[in-house]
Amino acid sequence: MTPLPPPLHGLTAFNQFLNYKLVPQPGGKHRKIPIGRGGRAVSPVDPAEWMTYDEALATGQPLAFCFGPDDPFFFLDIDNALSDDGTWS
Numbered sequence: 752m753t754p755l756p757p758p759l760h761g762l763t764a765f766n767q768f769l770n771y772k773l774v775p776q777p778g779g780k781h782r783k784i785p786i787g788r789g790g791r792a793v794s795p796v797d798p799a800e801w802m803t804y805d806e807a808l809a810t811g812q813p814l815a816f817c818f819g820p821d822d823p824f825f826f827l828d829i830d831n832a833l834s835d836d837g838t839w840s
Contacts, residue, residue: 754808762816763804769795770812785815 755762770790773781785800787793790810793800795817807814818826832840 755814765822766803767801767817767819768804768807769793769801769815769817770807770810771815772812783815786812
């Protein structure tokens with residue numbers, strides 16, 4: 752698995768990682784299933800399931816970061832904002 756890119760390396764200080772697997776859905780979309788220790792599906796909002804960055808990376812599976820209420824940052828998810836020609840809508 753590829754390590755986090757340098758701008759996201761600060762997240763490794765937080766033990767809030769899971770893995771995920773993609774499950775195909777009708778219409779060509781995929782659903783991300785959070786995966787914890789042992790490769791089983793878990794709740795991403797349960798801190799008892801979260802792993803360190805090194806633990807999650809060692810599985811070789813895609814990484815997911817779980818945001819918590821006390822984190823010093825926020826996440827903004829903008830869907831479908833990048834056009835096929837590379838411009839932002």
